[in-house]
Amino acid sequence: MPSKLLSPAQLGLIAERFKALAEPSRLEILHALKERERTVSEILEATGLGQANVSKHLQVLFTAGFVDRRKDGVNTWYRLADQDVLRLCELMCGRMEKEAAARRKLFAG
Amino acid sequence: MPSKLLSPAQLGLIAERFKALAEPSRLEILHALKERERTVSEILEATGLGQANVSKHLQVLFTAGFVDRRKDGVNTWYRLADQDVLRLCELMCGRMEKEAAARRKLFAG
DNA sequence: AGTGCGTATAACTATATAGTTATATACAGG
DNA sequence: CCTGTATATAACTATATAGTTATACGCACT
DSSP states (O other), rough: OOOOOOHHHHHHHHHHHHTTTOOOHHHHHOOOHTTTTHHHHHHHHOOOOHHHHHHHHHHHHHHHTTTEEETTTEEEEEEEEESHHHHHHHHHHHHHHHHHHHHHHHHOO | OOOOOOHHHHHHHHHHHHTTTOOOOHHHHHTTSSSSSSHHHHHHHHHOOOOOHHHHHHHOOOHTTTTTEEEEETTEEEESSSSSSHHHHHHHHHHHHHHHHHHHHHHHH
């Protein structure tokens, strides 16, 4: 099958999504949400990051569609929007494990 | 199953990989390599990007392990290192199509 | 050796953004 | 209302990097 052509606009949107995953702090936040829904305060505690910083990161993740949220009184509860983030990270981690295995093999020879 | 703990160093490495995919120009280059191996010159032609710019992007993609390369005289031939990049992009595109479908449904109601 | 071509690198500029500090908003309880 | 708490936002600084221009490197050909 011929490769679908991708417009600059589409490439920009895809890149924007990847960019949301391209920061250690945001990956840490997503990791904290893997088990269950959490409030911002719980995320602060789980990650040790600053409050304003986490708030901004959560906006980025929300805009990119990776997390959903609901208000409950003064709290905002955040959760993973779906399982795609986990799949993406697992794919990436799998790649890195393969790399590491190849390196080990190379040096063990 | 309990979530695996990820060290800051691991998160950094994963983020670095995602960052390599977080630029429209690099996605365009990967797209150009989807069909077949290409020289830098061919990539220049396919993408319309500047020579030095493409050379730098190719370094980033190579360092991140997404492309492999071989020298052949004055030419350097680049190719996708494996099919993971395509899977990652397809996963991401699938997400976006779901989003778009949801929006259409919302407004069509 | 000298020339031309393909690719990589250095140096620079402009832009984006992570993190911080300070402040604003919004809700809950007394 | 007033106070405290949870979260979001504004303003700022420091850093990273995309793109460009100029230059260096390496190979092929004569």
